[in-house]
Amino acid sequence: MGGMRRMAVPLSIVATLAIAMMLFNLKQRVGSLEKELTQVNRDIGDHRETIHVLRSEWSFLNQPARIAEQAKNILGMERIPPKRLIRLEDLPVRVPSDGITQIAGSPQAVPGARVPTIHGGSRP
Amino acid sequence: MNFMAPKNAPEHVHRSPPVARHPGARESLSGNKAAALEIGRTRLLVAGVVFALAFTAIGGRLIDLSLSNGAAPRLAQSQASPHPFTGRADILDRNGVILAANVPTASLYAEPRLIRDPGQVAAALEKILPTVTRAGIQAKLASGRSFVWIKRNLTPREHHEINRLGIPGLNFRREVQRVYPNGNLAAHVIGFTNVDTEGLAGIERSFNDVLKDSAAPVRLSLDVRVQHILTQELAATMKEFDAIAATGVVLDVRSGETLAMSSLPDFDPGRAGTASSNARFNRASLGLYEMGSVFKIFTTAQTLDSGTVTLNDGYDTRKPIRVGRFAITDFKPKNRWLSVPEIFIYSSNIGAALMARDAGTTAQKAFLSELGLTRAPGIELSEVSPPLLPSPWRDINTLTISYGHGIAVSPIQVASAVGAVVNGGEMIPTTLLKRGAGDPVSGRRVISESTSRTMRDLMRLVVRQGTGRKAAAENFLVGGKTGTSDKLVNGRYARNKRLASFVGAFPMNDPRYVILIMVDEPKGTKKTYNYATGGWVAAPAVRNVVERIAPILGVMPAAEGFETESSEHLLIKTKASAQQAKAQRIAAN
Numbered sequence: 001m002g003g004m005r006r007m008a009v010p011l012s013i014v015a016t017l018a019i020a021m022m023l024f025n026l027k028q029r030v031g032s033l034e035k036e037l038t039q040v041n042r043d044i045g046d047h048r049e050t051i052h053v054l055r056s057e058w059s060f061l062n063q064p065a066r067i068a069e070q071a072k073n074i075l076g077m078e079r080i081p082p083k084r085l086i087r088l089e090d091l092p093v094r095v096p097s098d099g100i101t102q103i104a105g106s107p108q109a110v111p112g113a114r115v116p117t118i119h120g121g122s123r124p
Numbered sequence: 125m126n127f128m129a130p131k132n133a134p135e136h137v138h139r140s141p142p143v144a145r146h147p148g149a150r151e152s153l154s155g156n157k158a159a160a161l162e163i164g165r166t167r168l169l170v171a172g173v174v175f176a177l178a179f180t181a182i183g184g185r186l187i188d189l190s191l192s193n194g195a196a197p198r199l200a201q202s203q204a205s206p207h208p209f210t211g212r213a214d215i216l217d218r219n220g221v222i223l224a225a226n227v228p229t230a231s232l233y234a235e236p237r238l239i240r241d242p243g244q245v246a247a248a249l250e251k252i253l254p255t256v257t258r259a260g261i262q263a264k265l266a267s268g269r270s271f272v273w274i275k276r277n278l279t280p281r282e283h284h285e286i287n288r289l290g291i292p293g294l295n296f297r298r299e300v301q302r303v304y305p306n307g308n309l310a311a312h313v314i315g316f317t318n319v320d321t322e323g324l325a326g327i328e329r330s331f332n333d334v335l336k337d338s339a340a341p342v343r344l345s346l347d348v349r350v351q352h353i354l355t356q357e358l359a360a361t362m363k364e365f366d367a368i369a370a371t372g373v374v375l376d377v378r379s380g381e382t383l384a385m386s387s388l389p390d391f392d393p394g395r396a397g398t399a400s401s402n403a404r405f406n407r408a409s410l411g412l413y414e415m416g417s418v419f420k421i422f423t424t425a426q427t428l429d430s431g432t433v434t435l436n437d438g439y440d441t442r443k444p445i446r447v448g449r450f451a452i453t454d455f456k457p458k459n460r461w462l463s464v465p466e467i468f469i470y471s472s473n474i475g476a477a478l479m480a481r482d483a484g485t486t487a488q489k490a491f492l493s494e495l496g497l498t499r500a501p502g503i504e505l506s507e508v509s510p511p512l513l514p515s516p517w518r519d520i521n522t523l524t525i526s527y528g529h530g531i532a533v534s535p536i537q538v539a540s541a542v543g544a545v546v547n548g549g550e551m552i553p554t555t556l557l558k559r560g561a562g563d564p565v566s567g568r569r570v571i572s573e574s575t576s577r578t579m580r581d582l583m584r585l586v587v588r589q590g591t592g593r594k595a596a597a598e599n600f601l602v603g604g605k606t607g608t609s610d611k612l613v614n615g616r617y618a619r620n621k622r623l624a625s626f627v628g629a630f631p632m633n634d635p636r637y638v639i640l641i642m643v644d645e646p647k648g649t650k651k652t653y654n655y656a657t658g659g660w661v662a663a664p665a666v667r668n669v670v671e672r673i674a675p676i677l678g679v680m681p682a683a684e685g686f687e688t689e690s691s692e693h694l695l696i697k698t699k700a701s702a703q704q705a706k707a708q709r710i711a712a713n
Contacts, residue, residue, distance in 0.1 A: 026190065049228065052210065059222035060305035064352035082598040082671055082681045 211300050212321050213334070214341035215314055217348045218381075218558045223314050224328065224393070226321065227303050230283045230296040231276040234265055238293030242266045245291055249274065252285045276319065277301040302328075304393040310351050312387045312406035313344065313505070313556060316396035325396070325404065327556065330506050343558045345381035350374055353672045354384040358641065361665040362388055365624075365646035365656060371407035371535050372641040372665075374673065377543040377629065379559050380552035382503070383637070383677075385409070385536065410507040412532035413642065416609030416658070417471045417591075418542075418627050419528030423480050424468050424582065425545050426491040429575040432483040438463040441474040447520045452477050452527075455608070455657075468582050469590035471606065473527040480526030481519070488522050494570045495541035495551060497533050504556045509534055528607060535625075539640040542627050546583065546603075546635040549576040584632040587663075595628055595663035597670040599681035603635075604628025604666065606658030611645070621645050626662035630670050631679055641665045 071077040210226035217223055232253075239245055242265035250258040253275050264272045276299060278286070286294060302317045315326015323332035331342050358370040374384040387407040391399030405411065427433045441462050445452040454472050467475030480488055492498055500510040512532035514521035524530035536554065544551040550567030559565070571579075583603030586592040591606040607625040610617035625642040629635040646661045648654035674681070 023186075026186075049210070052214075052225065053227045056222050056225045056227055056303055056305050059225075060303075062221070063306055063309065064349050065309075065356070068352075079672065080675065082600065082674070085675055085681055087680055 210339075212302065212317075212336055213338055215327055215331075215335070216341045216343045217310075217346045217351075218344065218383075219347060220343075221348050222305055223310060223344065223346070223348070224302060224304050226300040229277040229299055229301045231299045232274040232278055232282075232286060233295055233297055234272050234274050235293045235295065236265045236267055236269055236272060239265050239291070245294070248289055248291070249286070249294075252282055252289075253278075302394075306348060307394075308390045308392050309348060309355065310346055310385070311390045311393045311396075312404075312408065312507070313346060313382075313385050314393055315505075316393035325507065326393075326406075326505060328393075330504050344556055345376075345379075345383060345558045346385070346556070347383045347676075349676050350673050351384040351386060353676075354639075354641075354669055355386040355388070355390070357665045357668045357672075358386055358388050358643075360668075361641070361643055361646075361661060365643060365649060365652075365661050367643045367646040367661075369407060369644035370642065371411065371644075372639070372669070373408050373536050373539045374669070375539050375543050375554060375638045377547040377635050377638050378552070379565055380540070380543070380554045381559055382536070382554060382556050385556070387411075406505070406507045407535065407642075407644075409501055409503060409505055409534050409536045410509050412509050412512055412534055413623055413625075414529050414532050414609045414612070415535075415538055415625060415642075416528040416607035416623065417473070417476075418538060418605050418607035418625055418658075419525065419531070420468055420471060420476045421542055421545055421579065421583070421605050421627070422492065422495060422497070423476045423483075423488075423526040424464065425571050425575060425579050426488065427479045427483045428464070428578060429571040430483060430487060430491075432487075433464050433479055435464055435578065439467065439472075439475045439478045441467070441472045441478075443474075445474055445477055445523065447523065450520065450524075452523060465582055465585065468605075469585050471527075471591050476526040477523040480522050485517055485519055485522040488525060489517055491570075492525075492531075494568070495544060497531075497537055497541055501534055501537045501540070501554065503536060503554055511537070528609060535640050535642050538627060539638050542629065542640070543638045544570050545579050546576060546629045546632075546638065548573055580629075580632050580635065583629065587628070591657075591659040592626060592628070592663045594659060595626055595666045595670075597630070597667040597674070600670050600674050600679065601631040601633055601682055602628050602667065602670055603630070603632035604639075604663075606663060607642075608657040608659075622656060624656055624658045624661035626658050626666045628666050628670075630674065631682065633682070636679060637673075637677065639666055639669060641669070 210228070212226045214222055214226075215224040234245075236242070242262050245265060246258045246261040249261050250256065256275055261274060264274065274294070275282075278296075283296065287296075300321065302321050304311070304314060304316075311326075313326055315323060315328035315330075317323050317328050323329040323335065327342065327344065328335070335342060354372045354374060358372050361367070362370045369388060371387045372384070373382060373386070375382055385406075385408045387405070389403045391403040396404065428435070438461055441454060441457070442459050444454075452473050454474055456470070458466075458470055458472065462470065462472055462475050464475075464479070466472070467479070489498070496502065497511060498513060500508045511534070514525070514530055521530050540551075540554040543554075544567075547567075549569055549571040551570045552565055552567040580603060583605060584601065585603075586605055587595050587602050592604050595602050595604055604627055607623070607627070609623050609625075610619060611621040611623060612618075613621060623642055623644055624646050625640065627638065627640040629638045641662045643661050643665075646656040648656040648660070652660040
């Protein structure tokens with residue numbers, strides 16, 4: 001009991017110093033983090049602005065007229081006549097690779113496979 | 125207890141430890157000292173508790189701050205607006221394609237007082253900047269003012285080159301420039317701004333405050349792909365028929381959204397200052413036109429819906445109607461008795477006028493008003509015109525309005541009204557803004573569901589067998605109505621100057637989109653046997669547009685043979701019953 005009392009003062013001094021140091025440290029870290037945050041926010045702003053400019057340029061480069069022209073000139077693409085349009089679900093099911101032997105004959109041989117139709121056969 | 129301690133109290137307190145070491149000694153102290161000691165202890169206790177509480181609170185807060193992560197994200201989130209603030213928000217199409225945006229640029233200014241040799245500087249600048257002249261710059265630099273603009277909104281290359289010159293007195297100011305990445309596309313809808321980015325036309329004008337105040341973009345209902353296709357087909361038609369102008373719109377009949385609105389000639393909003401007022405004129409909403417036979421859609425819908433006529437009725441169209449010095453005639457007279465469906469399909473002016481006469485002026489006026497054709501279109505543009513209506517609205521006006529003469533309206537209104545006729549009979553406000561998926565669409569019923577169905581069949585018949593055959597897009601079930609009207613020149617209808625139009629919808633079994641195309645002053649070609657009517661000029665353009673936009677809009681071609689006798693029965697039945705009715709009349713006479 002008596003020893004504790006003698007130790008109390010130095011202990012509290014040490015504790016106070018330790019806390020003070022920790023606090024100081026913490027404050028420093030907060031300060032530098034805040035600086036970093038400001039910088040990061042500024043960078044985010046800059047990047048957003050850059051993205052914004054690049055998106056405008058993207059829109060510019062993706063003008064439908066330009067895309068159509070390049071698709072035609074570079075890729076040799078042409079307009080799809082409506083006759084060639086068919087729904088995805090109207091495509092015949094893909095035959096699994098091990099099903100090749102089964103299919104050999106007619107498509108009806110594979111359960112679930114459908115005869116391909118050109119004009120969207122399942123339309124009501 | 126006396127808290128006002130005597131002066132010597134600290135002494136007693138100081139001495140108290142030795143006393144405390146001997147239990148039972150307290151009794152030996154005098155009452156006065158004991159009381160002082162008691163006061164001291166109490167104070168110590170109070171102070172201790174206060175300090176302990178304070179430290180506990182501070183400690184708790186420290187632990188809270190350092191251990192819980194609540195504070196950090198809050199700080200980081202404070203700046204989390206996804207849109208950079210550029211002074212003016214973007215305008216996007218329905219898929220997020222940028223139609224208008226503010227981008228930062230550098231503008232070059234000079235401080236003439238700091239420039240020693242204006243001639244040399246002017247010469248250097250002339251080489252870099254193509255749009256300025258040496259003399260012009262030199263005059264500016266020699267003015268002795270403290271600040272002159274040399275050129276605003278430099279390209280990055282110009283900026284770099286001038287920077288490399290390193291001439292003192294030449295400086296840059298960061299500015300923002302309004303750019304329109306899609307050029308002329310949808311220029312009339314987007315509009316433009318002045319150099320200080322204040323909206324002067326289009327959405328830029330009508331949404332000026334919104335664009336300035338918020339960083340969130342304004343999302344339009346337009347689809348640049350549809351807009352491009354419509355504009356391209358309009359331009360091709362204009363060229364083929366040597367027309368002076370053309371306009372077109374594509375509307376979603378269920379939501380009232382405008383997918384495309386085009387007016388030719390057009391302009392680049394980035395250089396609106398150099399565009400002629402003719403090019404800047406939005407024919408789709410600001411232009412007023414006598415739409416011609418397209419109005420027979422409204423006449424037929426109105427008279428059928430009110431019960432004035434039925435599909436089995438008909439009229440004698442052999443004789444022109446004479447009212448005063450006017451004579452109402454048919455463009456291609458059939459010279460016989462026509463049933464109501466035939467009047468519509470073969471576009472008989474006489475028949476339509478007789479139907480409207482039977483319905484009456486008041487009914488016609490009320491119906492056109494319900495379709496929004498008697499006031500300015502309600503779209504989000506300031507470039508709208510109220511229609512030109514007859515005043516007073518006499519019976520002769522009723523006759524001519526039945527086939528679209530004597531009333532001038534804007535194409536966008538006609539498209540909206542046709543949308544209401546085919547979509548099941550509900551007038552849905554037309555908008556240029558994108559509707560959210562869950563936004564309720566409030567329509568007002570103008571005709572019954574069944575009249576709408578009949579009108580769809582009739583419009584489909586026009587394309588299958590009538591004047592609009594050239595609009596028959598492969599398997600997309602287009603239905604519509606042609607219109608050809610002579611233009612008023614100096615108060616007289618000019619025979620050789622006309623408007624050719626077609627308004628249609630597809631797919632006609634369950635209409636999703638209305639499309640209107642109007643060509644101003646087309647000239648007939650050899651290919652069209654010199655015809656320049658709606659059926660020869662506008663209908664093929666509609667077919668081309670539909671065939672190109674339908675796949676984009678997710679409308680699939682109908683299966684071969686999908687369309688059976690679904691609408692033909694109208695004609696067949698009515699022909700039979702018309703003959704019956706005719707026989708009865710003859711018998712009655």
